[in-house]
Amino acid sequence: MKLDLFDKYIYIGRRHQLKQNMGQDGLILLLGNEDSSMNYKDNTYLFRQDSSFLYYFGLDVPVLAAIIDTDSGEEVIFGNELTIDDIVWTGTLPTVSEMASMVGVDKTKPYADIARYVHKALTDGRKVHILPPYRPENKIKLAEWFNTSLNDLADHVSLKLTKAVIAQRVIKSPLEVAEMEKAVNISVDMMQAVIKHTRPGIKEYELVAKAHEVAIANDARLGYPAIITTHGQTLHTHYYGNTLQEGRMVLSDIGAENAMHYGGDLTRTFPVGKTFTQEQKELYEVVLNSMDHAIGMLKPGTRYKDIHLAACQKLVEGLKQVGLMKGDAAEAVAAGAHTMFFQCGLGHMLGMDTHDMEDLGEQYVGYTDKLKKETSIFGLKSLRLGRELQAGFVLTIEPGIYIIPELIDRLQAEKMYTEFINYDMLNTYRDFGGIRIEDNFLITDDGYQLLGKYLPKSLKEIEALKN
Amino acid sequence: MKLDLFDKYIYIGRRHQLKQNMGQDGLILLLGNEDSSMNYKDNTYLFRQDSSFLYYFGLDVPVLAAIIDTDSGEEVIFGNELTIDDIVWTGTLPTVSEMASMVGVDKTKPYADIARYVHKALTDGRKVHILPPYRPENKIKLAEWFNTSLNDLADHVSLKLTKAVIAQRVIKSPLEVAEMEKAVNISVDMMQAVIKHTRPGIKEYELVAKAHEVAIANDARLGYPAIITTHGQTLHTHYYGNTLQEGRMVLSDIGAENAMHYGGDLTRTFPVGKTFTQEQKELYEVVLNSMDHAIGMLKPGTRYKDIHLAACQKLVEGLKQVGLMKGDAAEAVAAGAHTMFFQCGLGHMLGMDTHDMEDLGEQYVGYTDKLKKETSIFGLKSLRLGRELQAGFVLTIEPGIYIIPELIDRLQAEKMYTEFINYDMLNTYRDFGGIRIEDNFLITDDGYQLLGKYLPKSLKEIEALKN
Known part of the structure; x- marks a missing residue:
């Protein structure tokens, strides 16, 4: 051995x-x-x-x-x-x-x-x-x-x-970054295999099988249980028994942990069939715009919490264009109305652990003595990272839109966010599912660097993988 | 869900x-x-x-x-x-x-x-x-x-x-047997995929990847960590980093656990290249003869311990023909000399657990108040099943020959079994590896039934899978 x-x-x-x-x-x-x-x-x-x-x-x-x-x-x-x-x-x-x-x-x-x-x-x-x-x-x-x-x-x-x-x-050395790039590269290969294997009529677990095959064949393993689901609205589902149906999307959140136990953590959302529907395209673009905006803010000295909030505002602006939200975007975010669609945080530290060092305490890894984690505000309580970025941090950016019928019912019954959410329209989206797009980044002295090789993420690039 | x-x-x-x-x-x-x-x-x-x-x-x-x-x-x-x-x-x-x-x-x-x-x-x-x-x-x-x-x-x-x-x-109902047949059938598919994928130059973990892919794609998982190794002499190795080399064999011990959590447990040993060597063929036949002899003894009322000992004697008889052992076969088994080659038991109960109900205690699952487990005799202390068979038992038969250099050195230094073991010849086999062949059986009212579909096991059948 x-x-x-x-x-x-x-x-x-x-x-x-x-x-x-x-x-x-x-x-x-x-x-x-x-x-x-x-x-x-x-x-x-x-x-x-x-x-x-x-x-x-x-x-x-x-x-x-x-x-x-x-x-x-x-x-x-x-x-x-x-x-x-x-x-x-x-x-x-x-x-x-x-x-x-x-x-x-x-x-x-x-x-x-x-x-x-x-x-x-x-x-x-x-x-x-x-x-x-x-x-x-x-x-x-x-x-x-x-x-x-x-x-x-x-x-x-x-x-x-x-x-x-x-x-x-928390500060990754060049040696560690090199290992993480290996892990992300394997993760990219896993994702490409999953996307290419996706077609109507098969089961979600057949895609999970592909992810494991590619990981293990590269002397790696899955760093966390695969999320590969046509019910993308469930943030961490590990049920894989659904049949893929034309017209729906698959949300795939998978990452390799390589032989040295460094990990990648990628998400793509793609159509079961060859193309996205118009509705899916609209919300996909909203998520992608939010992501690109957040990525552009990555540099030492910027608080991740501010990037999260900016990304949330971009989501609201996009959702307003689609018609699902209304009112002032900044006020909507301040009120927390975006959490109807985006219930969690924008990302987290990444390293040997997918949520890096979560065992040591998110309040110390992702926050500081001065900037404490919000523990009671829905949305912010799931933001695992808030602190000012430093060169050497490795983290994820992963905005999403999740349409959760149980949450719609609960918030609508409580008459929450009525000035920001168009409930009539939202109720026509109850079966939409969810979209998440996620990549991994190293914070450098003057900005950021995408970790690993590029994985297609635009609508056009994703559809090209399916054709 | x-x-x-x-x-x-x-x-x-x-x-x-x-x-x-x-x-x-x-x-x-x-x-x-x-x-x-x-x-x-x-x-x-x-x-x-x-x-x-x-x-x-x-x-x-x-x-x-x-x-x-x-x-x-x-x-x-x-x-x-x-x-x-x-x-x-x-x-x-x-x-x-x-x-x-x-x-x-x-x-x-x-x-x-x-x-x-x-x-x-x-x-x-x-x-x-x-x-x-x-x-x-x-x-x-x-x-x-x-x-x-x-x-x-x-x-x-x-x-x-x-x-x-x-x-x-311990008594499997027809409903349970049906689930176990499903699990064995998936296990057979896994093994065929692994055997067909085997070729010189790849890594063991590439075969492990195939096993997982086939299991997961069938809504199953591996019921126990895969043993897929070119070092078949290590009974339960979980290291998969060796490169497959022409001339060596792969020992693959894998089993699916299906959605209802019933399991299969199969082993095959096959060449890395397209054919076995003459030396490999000889010892393979010794193991296969022992296995067939043991299978022929399966019926209610027969003690599994007696089948184990009969299989050991068949192994010794075969090893004598090859020249690795000598003397009287029955005496060799009584003295424990066969444990140089076959250090463990012939098989175990199978069910929802691979070693069925091992958590409840082997002494109660595989033995009775009258027939106690031997806990100090090398070989028998690893025999997980000894008791009289009953209709409804499901069990494995898995004889093997394992050439373990560390064990040769230790027993030779202690001058153990010198009248039964040809140490000069055995030392020329130090790098041989190991062979195990394993299938799963239901004990019926008047004998036994192979569980699941047939998986090739003769030399000719195995080589045919590789060509």
Whole structure:
């Protein structure tokens, strides 16, 4: 078995920087993931290592953990060696110390030693910094090591470490950008295969099959569950049983995660048949104009929240032209009336995680101490990114229009936004579905750069792919 | 969204039978699964419902649980209704009570009510029967509801319920067999696609891609991680990065899990190029003869352990003809010398789980109170099935020959089996790899039936697929 790794000095450098940022302040404990069981313990999902563990220690193997002593500088990787039974069943691997040396760590210990290591540090009155756990098995272990209850475990999470990790991971190095370009390029190939395979009469899952085939055949996987649906109004549907019908559109939101676990995240919306209908074309153009406007605003120093709001205003202006909205566009956005059509945020950070570092907390990744996330305003509460952009950020732009009958019924019954929404016309669009268009961007010193190769997005280009 | 379900009377009947088997003896608590997180909480693997929950309650939706009161006969499904946010993000679903009525249950309650329900029963001195949990999140919940520690949770598992569930699930009904035939047929299509796609120069993962494509395009998934490898000697390898080289073989062990979550489990071993080498042909025939011999023994009343041992003896006889083993075949098997080549068991029960009901305990599924599993003898400790066969069992037959260099080195150094193994010759086979051939069978009243359509397995048939 081969381990995909950057040069060991990359990892040494990242840990050096982390130690600098933390100062002499006790231990940092970074926990790798275990395998996750499907329907019985030994039948497991495809292993996914924790992204922060990958970032600092690179090793893509289950049941590892690492400690960085910020006082002494010592680094230890904890793991168990294979038995002969393991070798018979799952093959050989480098030893733990061989793996450790691949990422520049000299010292290793058996996994079971972590408990003692943590106990001792706590007994000595030292801090043990941990990140917020998101896997239940890791919560169980941490609660045991910290001798606390699962409910109180959150009190032991280190905000200082969380912020230090985010500060590093949020700026992508050229090496990381190169990996992300690979992932986006595979994602583009997946999307082209899906679009070309789309035709009336087949099932959505036949398109999902194509996406997986292209990803896996490129030594990648899907970084998140595919959204490939004729019910594009449902933002994150993972039901694939509908039959494709002439006249409808498919919304496909898919992304490859490459061997190094960097991801792409692309969306296209295209007709089941060879051409869009006139109604579809009109709303598609509204979304595309909003997207292009948002892209044009990408540069260091601009707040993403402002780009989001500008994109929303562009959507409203377009929807007014179509006749679905009315009144003053800026006032409509200020009132939140656009959320009838666009219920979510314009985009998010992208990296090893599709919603990059979501486990560490959106309020720290996408916002700052000064700019807090709105948690109660529909629309803004789903905006995962708001802060000022910096060179090295990688993010998505993904405006959309989603016609959700249940939302129309609810808001109309509550007489919401009556001065901005043309309910009579909107009710004739109840079965329209949804449109989203999404690409990935690197923020550069003076603007932005599209990540990966170009994926057709104009009406003409999309139709050309189908003909 | 559509729920794939049998007729509700199937589930009512199964629960009725379970109540009969348990008698009036308190509550039965069956826990459905939750979504499992990959790299952050909301980025989840493809949901897999618990198989016993599916068997009795059919509902393929996360975060459900059910209680059967064996005294009053009452049945309750616990679950949470969707909010408008859920509908925007993940679409509509039937309400919990609508879902419950689809499987013949009248009463529903919010999920949070389970804790009170269990507390009250325990306070009243009633039993609450649970199955062994295998997911960490379910362990956490159960420990809380039973007011016990995670370490002591095993004491609360009900062996009586475990055995009652096994007694039902182990005999497959005609309806279940029909689902399994569908799953095997998809698995056959997957294998044919993989074999036909195999050629020198490509990567193993390109074959894995084909398997996934065919499964998903048939509204199925892989029931277990694909084993598709040129290192067939590693029984359960999930590394797919090797390049296929002319002269080597590919071992492909793959199975579809269909929409109703019944699975197939097939293995074929075939050349990377168009033909097997002479050496490969010889050992392939040894495995195939062993397999055919074992299949011929399948009938009610025969102990699977005896079939396993007979298959081992056939392997030894074949290996003697090739020259890799020597001495008396029966004595070799009694001494365990065949485990140099065949380290595992001949097969296992198959159903909704690939190793059917492995979560409930192999010692109860594959063995009986009289015939216990050998837990310390290499070879037999990996025999998942030993008991007398009964009509309605579905199982695999999968003999193999695996040349594991690490095992040769270890056993030769220990001077093990020197009277049965020709180490000089064996060391010339160190890079041979492994061969496994596997099909699925239903035990009938008077013998057996191959499940699903025929998948080529003779040398000639396999080579014909490649030409």
